[in-house]
Amino acid sequence: MFRLIGNPRIPGIFLLLATGAPALYGQTAPQTSPAAAPPAVAAPTHADILRGAYGPYRANNDLLYYHLDIRVDPEKKYISGKNTIRFKMLQNGTRIQLDLHSALNIDKILLDGKPLKYERDSGAVFVDFPETLGAGNTYSIDFFYSGTPLESGRFGSIAFKRDASGHPWINTACEELGASMWWPNKDQWRDEVENMEISVAIPNDLVDVSNGKFEGKTDLGDGYTRWDWRVQYPINNYDVSLNIGNYQHFSDSLGDLPLDFYALPEDLDKAKKQFAQAKGMLEAYQHYFGEYPFKKDGYKLIEVPYAGMEHQSAVTYGNHFANGYYERDWTGVGISLRFDFIIIHESGHEWFGNSVSAADRSDMWIHEGWTTYLESLYVEYMYGKADALKYTNGYKSKVKNQLPIIPQRGVNATPPQDQYFKGTLFINTLRSVVNDDDKWWKLIHDFYQHFKYQNIMTEDVVQFFNQQTGMNLASIFDQYLRHAAIPTLELKFADAAGTVAYRWKVDEPAFAMPIKVGTPDHWEIIQPTTEWKTMKTPLKKEDFQVATDLYYVNVNKL
Ligand SMILES: [Zn+2]
DSSP states (O other): OOOOSSOTTSHHHHHHHHSOOOOOOSTTOOOOOOSSOOOOOOOOOHHHHHHHSOOHHHHTEEEEEEEEEEEEETTTTEEEEEEEEEEEESSOEEEEEEEOOTTSEEEEEEETTEEOEEEEETTEEEEEEEEEEOTTOEEEEEEEEEEOOOOOSTTOEEEEEEOTTSOEEEEEEOTTTOGGGTSOBOOSSSOOBSEEEEEEEEETTOEEOOSSEEEEEEEOSSSEEEEEEEEOSOBOGGGOOOEEESOEEEEEEETTEEEEEEEOGGGHHHHHHHTTHHHHHHHHHHHHHOSOTTTTTOEEEEEOSSSEEOOTTSEEEOSTTSSBBTTBOTTSSSOGGGSBHHHHHHHHTTTBTTTBEESSGGGTHHHHHHHHHHHHHHHHHHHOHHHHHHHHHHGGGGOOOSSOSSOOTTTTOOOOTHHHHHHHHHHHHHHHHHTOHHHHHHHHHHHHHHHTTOEEOHHHHHHHHHHHHSSOOHHHHHHHHHSSSOOEEEEEEETTTTEEEEEEEOSOTTOOOOEEEEETTEEEEEOOOSSOEEEEOSSOTTTOEEOTTTSOOEEEEO
């Protein structure tokens, strides 16, 4: 997903965010605290805890399969149908927790055709079984529901719109508020089904594009046609997507990977031109990380009336068929306009977000920090390392450093926007710490391959990076992800003696990070800690530089 503060469709707000010159950290920047007090973080509500915690009635079972089988009435803005949920019990129990927004009715929940009792609390649905479900056994329930879902959140969660020619145009984008805004499921991040089916009945003249492989359509004889899709990989709930409209389809392939594209008739020519960028994107990411993760399901790109979203194997696109982000130079350094930001960013999530997923919303930087870094890898693949570095450093202007990237765990907390921009600058810093591109390419390739199709936490990332590099990077991860401030390198010059003293000013007491100092044509790596050390230097205070485009740090010359 890509989120901004404010609505990018309001040009004034967008301009403020998009056109600021990159802030120049480093050589002469004084060490400062943020001028404004950090924004207050609201205490989690009862509903946040129900949604965010992996409580006992979630932890007692493991999802295996969904079949979401629904009818969508565009005129009434009404959904009805069922989700068949198959799960394995991990412990004996008589209750499980599912989720469905309170705007939607539960018609019945059946086990072997017999109705089950349930209790609703906020968005949670606690389902009670008359007899104990045994650990190790597999069960399947049919959860019938209906109603008019609430259109809420930046992209509406589910939005019933019309295109310019008056056809219904219905799209889901629900990462922010959760998939249970429009269908019943176990709405958390840790546990994913292994595969699923999506069946969507809609009026005959419309098309539904959902996730996975298109299995076929069936005329139901009552003015509705059912579109069947099969997802052959684990999938996040919020990635499950409806795209219902007057779509035209065209296709291509990259080797044996099918590429399918969907656009409105009036945009078809523009789409054929712009969507050609998908191939270069796929080639770039396959170069760094390996095969496209959802090959059996194919890659799809679908026009929608909002910016875009990384729906698995069915990436949605609303970037005006133009380069940049809403036609702007997104990182403000003259590189963004060479490519379509939404195709490059949202598709990058197929590797980080959809294949490698965070197990809790608090660790969403694994999706957004990494995918923002993938943008710079695309730039490096297409245009070289210098442009990639410039592109990455363009993001400095957007970083706030007011709150830690990782918020409270288990309460459905959304990380601050720094997870994107500071996230990529941090990953670029790690590359400089490793200081060997061959090792770095192997490291990030193996990182992806090791964790693909899994749900992980930051601790897993740190452990993997430590093991593979033989370094102790924990304090570096912690400083960048668990504190608001970035490290400041303090330098104390004694020009007469020809020395400079240096240390890190940080929150993490054990922080130790190498950094390049001196001059760009002759960098020297020093190993500062939080204790003062001294080195000889022929450089005067004003000539002594720090490689702040390679490491995201402040420098304070005392
Ligand atoms: Zn994103």
